[in-house]
Amino acid sequence: MHKNIIEISTDNKHLSVHLGFLRISEDKRVLKDIPLNSINSIIVTAHAVLYTNNLLQRLCEENIPLVILGTNYAPSGILLSYIGQNKQMEIQHLQIENKKPLQKKIWQLIIKEKIKNQARVLNLFHKKNNLMEISKDVLSADSSNREAYAARIYFKMLFGDNFTRQNNSIIINGFLNYGYSVIRSALARYVVAAGLNPAYGVGHTNKLNPFCLVDDLIEPFRPMVDHCVYEIFVKNKNILELNREHKAHISGLLTQMCFNGEGVSPFYMLLQQIVWDLVNIYKSKKVKFNFVDYLQNCAAGEDD
Numbered sequence: 001m002h003k004n005i006i007e008i009s010t011d012n013k014h015l016s017v018h019l020g021f022l023r024i025s026e027d028k029r030v031l032k033d034i035p036l037n038s039i040n041s042i043i044v045t046a047h048a049v050l051y052t053n054n055l056l057q058r059l060c061e062e063n064i065p066l067v068i069l070g071t072n073y074a075p076s077g078i079l080l081s082y083i084g085q086n087k088q089m090e091i092q093h094l095q096i097e098n099k100k101p102l103q104k105k106i107w108q109l110i111i112k113e114k115i116k117n118q119a120r121v122l123n124l125f126h127k128k129n130n131l132m133e134i135s136k137d138v139l140s141a142d143s144s145n146r147e148a149y150a151a152r153i154y155f156k157m158l159f160g161d162n163f164t165r166q167n168n169s170i171i172i173n174g175f176l177n178y179g180y181s182v183i184r185s186a187l188a189r190y191v192v193a194a195g196l197n198p199a200y201g202v203g204h205t206n207k208l209n210p211f212c213l214v215d216d217l218i219e220p221f222r223p224m225v226d227h228c229v230y231e232i233f234v235k236n237k238n239i240l241e242l243n244r245e246h247k248a249h250i251s252g253l254l255t256q257m258c259f260n261g262e263g264v265s266p267f268y269m270l271l272q273q274i275v276w277d278l279v280n281i282y283k284s285k286k287v288k289f290n291f292v293d294y295l296q297n298c299a300a301g302e303d304d
Helices: 053-061 088-097 100-124 131-135 146-159 171-193 212-217 219-235 244-255 267-284
Strands: 004-008 013-018 021-026 029-035 039-044 049-051 066-069 075-079 257-259 264-266
Touching: 004 244, 013 053, 039 171, 049 053, 053 075, 066 171, 075 171, 088 267, 100 131, 100 146, 100 212, 100 219, 100 267, 131 146, 146 219, 171 212, 171 219, 171 244, 171 267, 212 219, 212 267, 219 244, 219 267, 244 267, 257 267, 264 267
Parallel strands: 004 039, 013 049, 039 066
Antiparallel strands: 013 021, 021 029, 066 075, 257 264
8 A cells, every 4th residue: 555645734733643543633623534554754844733642652653754844844853663673673783783894885885876866867858967977986985975076067967057955045955855855754764664773874974863874875766856856847947836736746756656677666665675675784794785777767858
């Protein structure tokens, strides 16, 4: 069963749990009951929202992330279950005990694949680039920082010379942040479900970030969001805000059918695959990800 992203975007909502359902109310009037087993994650962009403790406890039990988005749709925080699967301690010991050379190789392969997928996005939109060649130069731990170098080329080619990810006044960044948050919340769920510790990353090591590993694993999949957002803006260059229709379209990425190496499957299954690939790496000490060109069945957009 495909699971849904639930967004709470308007104020004065009351969220509770009732007989296995997420209950959304306003002024003591029930607006909607949604089965908890049909929910992938809940994203909150509204400001005045009330939650019952019973709901928060049940979300943790069901491993349903509650994501709070702040300025320009960047995530401010995530409520996530502390308890994973029944071999959690065994898997986390393997994760924490892995050696630096293994971490460096993992990060190298993640960044190589990210840059390859950025190249594939540009190729789909007929934008000539050398990112595939740059991906070949990624060293262990990306010590020469090819990731940042490729990003500077990629985003300007995709969204124009004046685009920068650091400028929150550029509306495209709000769309990108929203899409990344959708994928981040799904990955966080799968990481915890696999028994991994989401705070213990390989490339991201910020001590203040409890989701370093999630931010590692999302990297090869960011271009999926970039592709989607580019298509939205190609079709309408005069967009002034991220509206409900846009959000629904971007959230639909999780169930979009993508190439999986043999046929097609929903995008969220590729997210699950990279998590289990990492678990197997920690168990076997052999660094191998089952990466595929998941974008190859996407129709090319129009060139600028």
